[in-house]
Amino acid sequence: MRFVIVAGTPSSGKTSVMMHTIRHLLKSKLVVAACKIDCLQTSDDERYRRLGIPVAVGLSDYICPDHFYVANLEEVERWAQDQKADVLVLETAGLCHRCAPAVHDCLSVCVIDNLIGIDAPKKVGPMLSTADIVVITKGDIVSQAEREVFRYKVETVNPQARILDFNGLTGQGALALKNEILSCKELAGISGQELKYPMPAAICSYCAGETIVGKTYQMGNVKKVDFGRLD
């Protein structure tokens, strides 16, 4: 099975991009299963279901969605195997700019849009810098000059990635992404595979449900801002 991990900033076009791409994979008679990991709510499953493919949803609720995602990779894989999937598309919540969902030997796709701002590629961090493929959407709404500068900024953050321009409305770019998916090698199994980038440390009193602000309520892994010496 090929494991495709799709991350990206909110509303960048992840589902639109993957819907168009999955249509091409289905035309090649491949069985595709899609799973969406989100925090509290998603309607992406309804959109994927319109393709007539098996769809699963995982909602992390009170747990960090990135940690929840890693903790459930084996379960998602097993579910996709039960569906006899050739390709598993796993769309993450993509909310935290400190985490990257990329796993070695899986194809990691980061979807980012031209509207997010010229300095955004730097801020998106490891989610972008560890991706195998960066899909840039919404080029139809900006000028040629803006597209070029944005692409350059993306290349600066991740010089190794293949960069694909994609129109999430028309599906232009989907064939190229389909070919990238087909040319990545099949994964023997997700167990034992390694994340490309470690998740942040947490375990503080707020992780355990504390809601009151103040030093006396803080325990565990607490990091403080260094404001320098106040004279």
Ligand SMILES: Nc1nc2c(ncn2[C@@H]2O[C@H](COP(=O)(O)OP(=O)(O)OP(=O)(O)O)[C@@H](O)[C@H]2O)c(=O)[nH]1
């Ligand atoms: N103009 C334009 N709109 C786009 C493009 N790609 C996606 N959109 C629109 O952007 C909006 C968000 O697209 P989605 O596919 O839902 O994005 P997403 O990243 O899956 O969103 P979440 O999973 O909710 O974070 C939708 O209204 C899409 O129609 C594009 O290339 N150009």
Ligand SMILES: [Zn+2]
């Ligand atoms: Zn989505």
Ligand SMILES: [Zn+2]
């Ligand atoms: Zn995170």
